Amino acid sequence: MRKQTVGQRAWEFLVEKFIFVSGISAIIIVILIFLFLLKEGLGIFKTVGPLQFLGSTAWHPTSKPPDFGILALILGSLAVTVGAAILAVPFGVATAIYIAEVAPPRLRDWLKVIIELIAVIPSVVTGFIGMVVIAPFVAKLFNLQTGLTAFSASIMLALMATPTIVSIAEDAITSVPRSYKEAALALGATHWQAIYRVIVRAAAPGIFAAVMLGIGRVIGETMAVMMITGNSVRIPYTLLQPVRTLTATIAAEMGEAIRGSPHYAALFAIGIVLFVITFTVNFLADLLLHRAEARRQ
Amino acid sequence: MNAHRSEKIAFGLLFAATVVVVAAVLFILGVLIKNGIGAITWEFLTTAPRDGMRAGGIFPAIVGTFYLILGTVVFAVPLGIFAAIYLNEYAADNMLTRLIRLAIINLAGVPSVVYGLFGLGLFVIFLRFGTSILSGALTLSIMNLPIVITATREALSSVPQSFREVSLALGATKWQTIRHVVLPNAIPGILTGVILEVGRAGGETAPILFTVAAFSLPFLPHSIFDQCMALPTHLFAISTEVPNVSLSVRYGTALTLIGVVLFFNLFSIIIRMRLRRRRQW
Numbered sequence: 001m002r003k004q005t006v007g008q009r010a011w012e013f014l015v016e017k018f019i020f021v022s023g024i025s026a027i028i029i030v031i032l033i034f035l036f037l038l039k040e041g042l043g044i045f046k047t048v049g050p051l052q053f054l055g056s057t058a059w060h061p062t063s064k065p066p067d068f069g070i071l072a073l074i075l076g077s078l079a080v081t082v083g084a085a086i087l088a089v090p091f092g093v094a095t096a097i098y099i100a101e102v103a104p105p106r107l108r109d110w111l112k113v114i115i116e117l118i119a120v121i122p123s124v125v126t127g128f129i130g131m132v133v134i135a136p137f138v139a140k141l142f143n144l145q146t147g148l149t150a151f152s153a154s155i156m157l158a159l160m161a162t163p164t165i166v167s168i169a170e171d172a173i174t175s176v177p178r179s180y181k182e183a184a185l186a187l188g189a190t191h192w193q194a195i196y197r198v199i200v201r202a203a204a205p206g207i208f209a210a211v212m213l214g215i216g217r218v219i220g221e222t223m224a225v226m227m228i229t230g231n232s233v234r235i236p237y238t239l240l241q242p243v244r245t246l247t248a249t250i251a252a253e254m255g256e257a258i259r260g261s262p263h264y265a266a267l268f269a270i271g272i273v274l275f276v277i278t279f280t281v282n283f284l285a286d287l288l289l290h291r292a293e294a295r296r297q
Numbered sequence: 298m299n300a301h302r303s304e305k306i307a308f309g310l311l312f313a314a315t316v317v318v319v320a321a322v323l324f325i326l327g328v329l330i331k332n333g334i335g336a337i338t339w340e341f342l343t344t345a346p347r348d349g350m351r352a353g354g355i356f357p358a359i360v361g362t363f364y365l366i367l368g369t370v371v372f373a374v375p376l377g378i379f380a381a382i383y384l385n386e387y388a389a390d391n392m393l394t395r396l397i398r399l400a401i402i403n404l405a406g407v408p409s410v411v412y413g414l415f416g417l418g419l420f421v422i423f424l425r426f427g428t429s430i431l432s433g434a435l436t437l438s439i440m441n442l443p444i445v446i447t448a449t450r451e452a453l454s455s456v457p458q459s460f461r462e463v464s465l466a467l468g469a470t471k472w473q474t475i476r477h478v479v480l481p482n483a484i485p486g487i488l489t490g491v492i493l494e495v496g497r498a499g500g501e502t503a504p505i506l507f508t509v510a511a512f513s514l515p516f517l518p519h520s521i522f523d524q525c526m527a528l529p530t531h532l533f534a535i536s537t538e539v540p541n542v543s544l545s546v547r548y549g550t551a552l553t554l555i556g557v558v559l560f561f562n563l564f565s566i567i568i569r570m571r572l573r574r575r576r577q578w
Contacts, residue, residue, distance in 0.1 A: 012472045026404055039418065095311075095314055095315045117559075124536075125532070166318075190300045220406070271410075
């Protein structure tokens with residue numbers, strides 16, 4: 001009897017230790033990711049200085065001597081991201097408001113399922129549709145030689161960012177206390193006036209976080225971007241030209257880069273840049289959501 | 298009067314925006330089904346590609362995706378569930394817990410291609426697993442860990458506190474309570490998360506591009522240290538790298554991929570709906 005209890009205690013102790021290690025696994029993984037990116041990527045700074053890496057637009061990783069400047073790639077990522085945000089933010093926020101405040105309950109459930117469906121479509125499928133349907137359409141519309149442009153990619157990326165924006169913004173809107181709305185209505189405001197003067201303002205930090213997380217997704221998106229942007233390394237002057245993004249460069253060139261070469265290190269260094277950008281965006285968005293929650297209580 | 302008219306206009310615009318978003322989804326699904334359904338035959342699903350992937354079927358890619366999904370479940374599900382148990386049942390509201398939360402949020406936001414780099418650096422090169430199913434499944438597991446943790450945590454926290462109190466009052470230890478009371482009651486919710494994770498793992502491309510993917514491999518893998526084909530990388534290859542693949546083969550592959558992913562997701566939505574209806578507390 002007593003022996004069993006000791007065994008049980010030991011078992012309980014082991015299980016709890018295991019649970020604790022699993023619990024902190026997320027932290028360990030984040031640190032590991034960062035360490036491995038640094039380990040493989042920092043070597044590039046033996047070949048080029050950090051300023052030149054970030055500030056030069058010449059990316060010729062396989063010519064002799066090679067050039068490793070990622071400014072054009074950063075600008076390429078920026079171009080598709082801005083394009084996608086211009087489309088996704090108004091549509092996403094409007095849809096969130098419609099679902100949270102206007103739609104009848106039955107329709108609301110259906111709309112949510114349909115919007116979740118977008119998040120489910122694999123990015124390679126989105127990219128494929130962008131290539132065979134959207135790009136030719138854009139080429140025809142603007143009379144271009146190729147429709148594989150930043151703009152075509154922006155359209156598909158906007159669609160991919162929409163579910164993130166809608167679901168988080170909708171959460172923010174529905175968690176505004178009912179009493180706010182009731183007070184506005186009691187003062188004689190119409191439902192719409194209550195929405196845009198009271199509810200949306202109260203939900204603003206959450207909506208802003210939703211937009212940031214949506215944009216974070218766009219910056220990190222790889223396959224669709226690689227398939228639709230046309231992949232030419234140039235500074236984008238308009239959205240109607242082909243561009244190359246940070247993510248697409250890694251995915252497209254890692255296969256041919258020789259392990260341990262400066263090219264290989266440069267691609268990992270691009271990974272560091274992406275990691276830092278998305279970490280910052282997600283951290284700030286979380287801070288906003290946290291603050292919104294704290295303020296409500 | 299004016300306020301009411303502007304309300305009508307505003308609601309009209311909100312509705313229009315929603316319609317555009319919904320139409321876009323239905324358009325994509327419609328295009329895939331209309332152009333892809335003709336390509337999907339028994340032969341297409343059960344034979345290997347021929348003619349430099351321009352003809353034949355996609356069987357090895359389907360099998361590869363199945364193996365990757367299986368591997369992801371084996372690694373990510375236990376780890377994710379235990380991590381969620383820690384967060385929900387053990388963790389105090391302190392700095393460490395905040396750090397874990399931040400790490401999970403950050404993991405969910407790391408670009409998929411960066412996971413690919415990480416998998417290449419850690420599993421393929423450092424641990425010498427090579428380009429293999431094992432490396433790919435581990436990479437996908439890490440990428441999908443946040444989904445399992447978040448869903449499990451939600452499921453655990455929806456089990457009423459009184460259930461735990463009753464079990465503890467009867468003399469059960471904390472782990473016994475979790476094992477025999479909390480977990481059984483949370484299983485449907487956990488399952489939803491697992492299935493969602495499976496769907497996502499099946500559709501990811503960038504993380505497996507340099508960790509598992511074989512460009513073309515007409516035979517099936519024999520062990521977890523073999524390379525394999527997968528549906529998403531196959532679609533990518535025949536869309537960009539192999540010239541002159543007929544549009545119908547590409548649509549057929551895309552439709553199969555989305556079919557696999559949607560199957561898992563609809564399954565999870567149905568479980569969730571049933572669960573909500575049946576819950577008694």
